[in-house]
Amino acid sequence: MARNRGLKEVESMMDVYGAFRAEEPGDDDKMHEECGVFGVWHAQDAAAMTALGLHALQHRGQEATGIATYDGDRFHIHKGLGLVGDNYSDAKTMAGLPGGHAIGHNRYATTGETVLRNVQPLYADFAFGGFAVGHNGNLTNAAAIRRDLVRRGCLFQSSMDSEVFIHLIAISLYSTVLDRLIDALKQVVGAYSLVALSQDGLIGVRDPQGVRPLILGRLPHPDGKDGWVLASETCALEIVGAEFVRDIEPGEVVVINDQGVRSVKPFHRTTSRFCIFEYVYFARPDSVMEGKPVYAARKEIGAMLARESGVDADVIVPVPDSGVPSAMGYAAESGIPYELGIIRNHYVGRTFIEPTDQIRNLGVRLKHSGNRAVLEGKRVILVDDSIVRGTTSRKIVEMVRAAGATEVHMRISSPPTTHSCFYGIDTPERGKLLAARHDVQEMAELIGADSLAFVSIDGLYQALGAARRNAADPQFCDACFTGDYPIALHDLADPPLTLVTKAS
Amino acid sequence: MARNRGLKEVESMMDVYGAFRAEEPGDDDKMHEECGVFGVWHAQDAAAMTALGLHALQHRGQEATGIATYDGDRFHIHKGLGLVGDNYSDAKTMAGLPGGHAIGHNRYATTGETVLRNVQPLYADFAFGGFAVGHNGNLTNAAAIRRDLVRRGCLFQSSMDSEVFIHLIAISLYSTVLDRLIDALKQVVGAYSLVALSQDGLIGVRDPQGVRPLILGRLPHPDGKDGWVLASETCALEIVGAEFVRDIEPGEVVVINDQGVRSVKPFHRTTSRFCIFEYVYFARPDSVMEGKPVYAARKEIGAMLARESGVDADVIVPVPDSGVPSAMGYAAESGIPYELGIIRNHYVGRTFIEPTDQIRNLGVRLKHSGNRAVLEGKRVILVDDSIVRGTTSRKIVEMVRAAGATEVHMRISSPPTTHSCFYGIDTPERGKLLAARHDVQEMAELIGADSLAFVSIDGLYQALGAARRNAADPQFCDACFTGDYPIALHDLADPPLTLVTKAS
């Protein structure tokens, strides 16, 4: 029955990998982290702690959020579209989430009323008890597994790849939650950091190569016994009063309950391949990832950029806010003054007037405006973190010129983004990536800059403390810059031609 | 792991049978039909036809509604809380439901934001294709089946008994949709009329004893080929321009597609036990059920009531609107004038002011008011269809006296409601039924009437054309009056004491 293509609603959201999302309103021409996760075991008000943690992780997903709690007897769940602050602001919602244990999830997702069933945490009533799971990343064989499970009689209720976890757990022949989970993990391939909550404890998992982050913290409890926190980034610890303990290791499963933290390593040892783009853009600057402070890393990348591709100019201007630390690093290295030549308007809503032709011709800049007093008559070096489609860069350059800049040199604190990510980052399909279709010179012309330069891949590695990139076995996942995909892309029926390309 | 009691949200909605619902705001002291179903194959605009049909069936469920369509390629679905007219009023919703084939569902259900996942039709993506199903009735072994399925690894996404259908279909070893469905039907026990939509056709099923109604109609299509309609009641035919063909028979499965209507009878022949309360109250008066016009049946029951328990009085007054036809029958038989002594306010919203003590003492009647000009100084016979908890009857009698009636005699066009329904009708638990705890004399005193009489069970059967009730094998399901439950109540852990048949 090949002609059946299933429920439209489902179909339209079930792109292989969920990664090729079309241009959306509000898209600001950035790659987007798809999720943030948080979990806590043994806290006085676990739901409130989780809400605070998710608030600190809001930059990892703004479209939807959910919290599941366990009170020692029952599970409770809330899922909603919108921001953390909007979802957990009323006493009634919080009162509906009692218990000392909780997990939570932020999601970057498409809008629409039907999406609620696609919000995490996922919850299932198993024969052995309740189980909630939230996941940051992407499974690269989810479609294949799903096909098998459907054939077997499993009914899927969402279009999320994460749902295969709970079906695999449900049908596992092992008896304990942990064994069933490991049984499931061994069947999936992908990049994932997950937090799960069962009556046996809070569980955290990082995929064998540790592409996505997950950290452990200790949370003092008034009763004197330790509570524990799992989170995507360290910036979620301070807000709840927890202290950093360590990164969860690649391939590690931790089970946290009243007996403490137990570590299991069910996978064969492989090389770590932490996502290099977390340093470039995704992570919050006050997070520390794999031992490196993100803010310092970004300043160092900016300094490397200045060394690699310096140019004579009057001012260094960051594209706010993502270009700020690297611009500061660039300025410090180059000695050229750092100035706020672009002002960001913090009040941009999701939508705005549908522009008439006249307005469209203005190249309206709702989010940024040029600071003429800084830019007029100046040779300007603009510093940004990346160029994805290039549409925003073009507008920014045009705006800076309109405000009187005599020269505009664009410097980017990452190598050209030539490949899509299939590991949990929302990137345009490859054909939409400016750097996949054009060389640097062409890109400079397309965005209207007098010159354009990217930090080199080796320069990036050096700024992060490596001597250079180890091409045979790179220290990071840098597939978006190199096409060197460390995890097999099973579901990809029509793989990108450059799948085997190793060098940028 | 006995201490786990599952997700609260689910738990709280999963009462065995879903039948013992507590007193709700807006409850007007009636039993409620829980669902209406509609389906159409081969119509120019199947979704609009289905919306119209559901509108005509709105009395069978006002809390939620859904439509699933099939356009020959994909399935499309809309579910929403509220009335049919509110859900299908905008062009965008209707444009999202293309196709020539559709099923729809009205639901009587509890309110709340989380209920959306409990709205039908249910949809599943099977290996063999999409499948949508809507169901009127109640399965009496759903909890047991569900328990088994969960043990097997099936994940439930709702608290509806209907969901077992789709899991049973999903895991069936048969290959065609029809065989899988019949495989599932043979495992469930209960009262149900269901409509289902697959790429192979529109399917209608009535349970082996035909407790709930389902009828077939023919719908002319501009292309000359017949289209077909399934509906809970005939009143849904006229509004779409269809003509009545026949009742679906008890235990019959019809498969409707471009080849026409095919009938399958997979069950052993049993006696029909159509719900007698459909005639008393549930069905719309302009429907014809099992060959009997409902309006005429109600007038005949009213006439029987006059013959059985006549009393001298000045006026016959119906309790609007449900008592109107039987009051007309009573008046015609008795020769006492029929007058509108109670006026109904059509504008009652769902909620109203929380009354202060003073207002509570007024015995405020938001829905009805006494027509003093008719009632003052009169001996009044009030005619209503049933007494459930008795709270409304008491208020009505008090109101009629307050408007000047000198005597108030209450006559009821059904026998005392002594038992709960477990076959798809929302009734209070037995302890809340006035007639389960009191004899007629006590009931008269409790509601404040000078006299009270119910039509006898045999009188009711005679009014419906039978010589008398066949106690050995009754012609109707009359369990709510007799406790004679024709379908086993497997899930009922704590069965009502009177589960064994006895006559009232």
Next chain:
Amino acid sequence: MARNRGLKEVESMMDVYGAFRAEEPGDDDKMHEECGVFGVWHAQDAAAMTALGLHALQHRGQEATGIATYDGDRFHIHKGLGLVGDNYSDAKTMAGLPGGHAIGHNRYATTGETVLRNVQPLYADFAFGGFAVGHNGNLTNAAAIRRDLVRRGCLFQSSMDSEVFIHLIAISLYSTVLDRLIDALKQVVGAYSLVALSQDGLIGVRDPQGVRPLILGRLPHPDGKDGWVLASETCALEIVGAEFVRDIEPGEVVVINDQGVRSVKPFHRTTSRFCIFEYVYFARPDSVMEGKPVYAARKEIGAMLARESGVDADVIVPVPDSGVPSAMGYAAESGIPYELGIIRNHYVGRTFIEPTDQIRNLGVRLKHSGNRAVLEGKRVILVDDSIVRGTTSRKIVEMVRAAGATEVHMRISSPPTTHSCFYGIDTPERGKLLAARHDVQEMAELIGADSLAFVSIDGLYQALGAARRNAADPQFCDACFTGDYPIALHDLADPPLTLVTKAS
């Protein structure tokens, strides 16, 4: 500056007299009462009492509602769109309306977010204190007065004719509230019943000819002192536990405060001209107006109709719900059986699917359906209260035929509606009135009836207890049937040609 046409929003709602409203979605081809008013002085919870009273008057206006209370110190106000039951259902709203004195208003009005400022009661802070007023009716010189006031420097905040009252009061040179109000009343011309609330008392006014109704009731207060109620109809008394005292007289001003009820008659005595259409359709059947029970009056009109224009037939069928009492009167007089041949669907929302051509051709009847078991093969007399545009009548006749009627005779319990009302009733402009353009024979053909008859104007007067209509000085306002407008139409730039009295 003739080219200025003012604020569009205002302009579009300021039709002279507000009477010529175009065809609206949801228009059911009836004339509509434009308002209901209620007031109470000295009650335990005046706002709740007023909400109940407005609920009973909901048929006089469903689009918006407001309540103003006075707690002896401050005034409090709530205005909202929608039904009474929807507006006063939460504790917070009611808590915001403290005090023992209140007035309330129901409004029939166009929809839209901006209309809130057009919802009554109107409130103003005068130099002498707060003043709230609600009004049922229409002023026929409001536009002229408004023009003068604007010239003088008064700023209008709504498009309601009622607003001239408060400006006239504001600029009056008299000192007491009552004197200022009477000063204002003497300047306006029109049909109005108004309730007003000031710190000096609750005030009720009926226009000099008493076109619109207003009644007085006594409300027992727990403290033993009498409370008082003003309401458009007596049906609002019972719901609050008040007893009827008397009609306010034409031209009477009553001032109610802790000293009791004081009556003032500031106008020259004129003949009473109570609106005859209140008996035909507007009032609730359980109200008593000017001493006549409305229900009995309607039955009597139906009987007169049977005497004047009897026809041989098998069944009398009312067009629900407005035709019910007159159909009962017709049936009693004619001896032909009364049957419910048309079933009303109570669940019609405001809007519904935009019909496709196929559906439009069905002549879909969302509100009514034919009861085939009653109609098939029968000669049917349909009884309705009036024909306005005729669109509904045509659909009803067609529906009754489609359900099998062999003959359809339409009988109308009012004379032909040939003229627009300018006294507070929403009627189409004259050109849209079927009876203004066609004689009875043509009308019968247009609506598709085998015969059509209206009660005569004299028959109507007789049914209401008069020997006949006194053409020189009619006992009622019957302008919609006769064009005999008893109150001058000052604002009407282009008066209807038949403004001069002539008999129908």
Next chain:
Amino acid sequence: MARNRGLKEVESMMDVYGAFRAEEPGDDDKMHEECGVFGVWHAQDAAAMTALGLHALQHRGQEATGIATYDGDRFHIHKGLGLVGDNYSDAKTMAGLPGGHAIGHNRYATTGETVLRNVQPLYADFAFGGFAVGHNGNLTNAAAIRRDLVRRGCLFQSSMDSEVFIHLIAISLYSTVLDRLIDALKQVVGAYSLVALSQDGLIGVRDPQGVRPLILGRLPHPDGKDGWVLASETCALEIVGAEFVRDIEPGEVVVINDQGVRSVKPFHRTTSRFCIFEYVYFARPDSVMEGKPVYAARKEIGAMLARESGVDADVIVPVPDSGVPSAMGYAAESGIPYELGIIRNHYVGRTFIEPTDQIRNLGVRLKHSGNRAVLEGKRVILVDDSIVRGTTSRKIVEMVRAAGATEVHMRISSPPTTHSCFYGIDTPERGKLLAARHDVQEMAELIGADSLAFVSIDGLYQALGAARRNAADPQFCDACFTGDYPIALHDLADPPLTLVTKAS
């Protein structure tokens, strides 16, 4: 009638001057600009232009917004609560605002459903035509004028001081719009910049001392004729493609229509007293005010602060975002490195969970977080623009210490805020101002800083280009720092004791 206290709703919003607003949820311990205005004459799509301009002025008021347009024939208006981007995002709203001329307004105001009538622009239908007005500032004799107008019979529809303008215009004996407006202006006292729209043109006014800003821009129109823009700040010009022409002068009235820009100066010449706090905090950094770029001014103030109160430290850290330019100036002057030691979370909603005790004890910082990698072990100079109540400063200092700072020195780029503003800025009442109750040493202790210093008043004047403050006739309005109120506070029944204080 002294006991009447008027309508509660009105009363509660009618604080004298509207200036003493209590602590609100979401209050971030800043003074708030109360309004932004924008106007355009002769644009292709004036409403869209105005929406863009208001978007650029969003920092001057986020609670409500309105646009009035004039299409040469009629006026059209939209008012709404919330952000500009949320109000003008749908085609329907914009289609309802046709015309080539428009004014718009952003408002900082309290929330609540009833506030809509308090949103500007105000509109009135005068005898001479329509008139819309929007206003930034505060009238200091509005209450007195209002009292007189009410006595005269004027009815107020809002609690805004601006409403006196339209009543004064309405009752003026002059004939032209301009003469009537000037007549009104001569009666009011206060700080105001207003834009008005009539059929005769777009009007802009600045109060005689020019306390609030208003600028003029030229907007090219595709037809070749000039269009004109009025706006609170220059940052609203660039977004619509307009070029800066000049500041409107203190006391100037400009009338703009198809004949161009006409300037009228109806007032006696007085000294300009532009609000000095616009430079310190209110204005957007890319605006140019009275010839001075705001960004450069802030950097200069920061440098002055470094010169006046330098301290040895390791890093300069701005309190984001308001402290950023002055921190940069401080760093440049002092040579100490500038680092982003505090990270701002951009996703803070209006509300958040009501904290439990545990969370409250955490001193949760939803908006900011400390960047440990920058702060740990460092001596930190924090730079902020002002201290109002001090609550935020205390939290910030505590957070910086918690992130490891060994010393925290706070430097403020304005003098101590010792007095409330009555000229259109929302400030706490005087008793709530930290600097009104404590000297600098006490303040340092209260906020927990190792040292605290403010720029001196003369230092501030010097940074803005003056030799020093001219105490006899200051060049700016600096009342919030000095208590030297340049405009009489007529309405202030109970003036601040320090009203006559001249030096800080």
